[in-house]
Amino acid sequence: MSKLRINFLGKELKNPVITSSGCFGFGEEYNNYFDVDKLGAVNLKGITLKKRDGNKGIRIAETPSGMINSIGLENPGVEYFRDKIIGNLKYETPIILNINGESEEEYIAVAEIANEIERIDFIELNISCPNVKNGGMAFGINCKTAENLTKSVKKVLTKKPLIVKLSPNVTDITEIAKSVENAGADSVSLVNTFLAMKIDIKTKKPLLGNIFGGLSGGCIMPIAVRMVYQVFNAVKIPIIGMGGIENYNDALEFMMAGASLVSIGSGIFSNPILPIEVINGIENYIKENKIKDINELIGIAHK
Template sequence: MKGLYCPLAHSRPDIHRDSEVNSVFDSIQIRSRTIQSLTTTDYSMDLSVNIGKLKLKNPVMTASGTFGYGEEYADFVDLNLLGGIVVKGISLKPMEGNPAPRICETPCGMLNAIGLQNVGLKTFLRDKLPYLRNFDTKIVVNILGNSVQEYVRLAKTLVDTGVDGIELNVSCPNVKKGGMTFGIDPRSLAKLITAVKRTVSSTVLITKLSPNVSSIPDFSRVAEDAGSDAISLINTIPALSIDTETWKPRLANVTGGLSGPAIKPIALRMVWEASQAVSIPVIGIGGITNALDALEFLLAGASAVQVGTGNFLNPKATIEIISGLAAYLRRKNIQTIGDIIGGMKGTKSGHNPDH
């Protein structure tokens, strides 16, 4: 340890044995073992799922806005292993986003008000999409607009380049126009989905629902009836945090969207309600950080999951979840992940999701 600053030399302990190092390491070692075995033996497990016509090699996708354009994670994750990548929301023109501070931490969660900062369609097609195309994974592009025409133009251009899926962002809480205005009004939502679906025809269209509505089943059915091939939920929950020293909101935008483990039980309830209400595939999002979280969403009826804030805590979260799911199937002696979907037991005499 030559050259280190240590004014109280006697306070430096001897190097500890590895066994004394706390449990963080144990879990990391276990994880790396399971990843190893996944790449060798666990391919016998069938993790593949279908989102409409879109076949994913496993049910683990990334949530829009938390995985950049994929390249940000290349140091940590073999992108080929992912079921799918949902890229940061793209608008026709670049958007510069909201002033700082844009994020703050809250207990077991975080608020963000990024404001949909993105490079815009042209740069995405020129600089970002070709990179993503190098990988053997499905590319879903999250799109956002201020009008039906804008969404249609985005969807058409993207589908023409051969992306695997389109996710409609109608639920961002952090912008003034567009975004959530479509997500919380059933009539404009139906109109938007119908128009976009007509344009994208055979490409899978996923509608990302807002949790900020009175009835998830109602909005899920609106999406299904209007022609959406799948729904994904939930987006973040509008929330507020205040600094008690300065009496100011902790975000420059005042409010932001809450994400992370704090919202998982809410998301899980909503995913369950949605999957009861519709027959199209549901993609579960909300506070997923490990394989057990993902399993809960699958049991609640989700056909796939998206990992969001979990990527920030642990950039390897997605691949650890994939290996964890394979290990779970093996332990439970289940051949295919499809057998888990919607498998929650003991709900017959329980709560009616419609009320």
């Protein structure tokens, strides 16, 4: 049996490497680059109740070692996804569905539909999107709203484990992590993007149509690793670590800080086969260092 296998919330994954929501479409787009079934799991683009066209104007800006995006949750809506997309996906690896809403009612409605889709293995509650006017991050930067929403969604999710995706745009991420754990979250994923902006010096105005966007990529990684390290000390539930992973060394840092799974986002845009390189890199590291089981690495930096 492969030494990379990992049990995550009762499900056996081939390895701890997954893709991040919004950076991997619905998975099919990458079939030409590699076999998607080699991934531990895939996390799909954030879904809302109704179709969304996303934000107007410029939605992406490059930064040193990263990017700012303000896509604004463009997606076809959960019913279209259920009826026209999920049944046609050709891969078999486990799926995480990232759910979103502008109100508690919308989150619950999406969760109810997602709960009945057999092909979905895990639900990720996104309370950290910085690119929508209502809902999103507003729920995730306050312990009480984060806790209440988690409780309400957990109640309707009778068939799937619940991961809550945390925002780094807070004073103390451990407080939010503890609140959602108390509310019944089975896992936390961190981090989403950092609220950021860029000014166009030619027009002397904000570049992005939405003015603000979320910063991701290599430039955020040391902050994300610090947050995973802190949250590992604060909660008992497993952590999905992400933020700026660009090679297998980065992924190992997240695992040593306390992540059970590592998720690859923006790095895929410049290197579409990055997830496979990370899987192979971790496998070689384990062999070279005579590590018997990948689980030994999780949180090892705390020992």
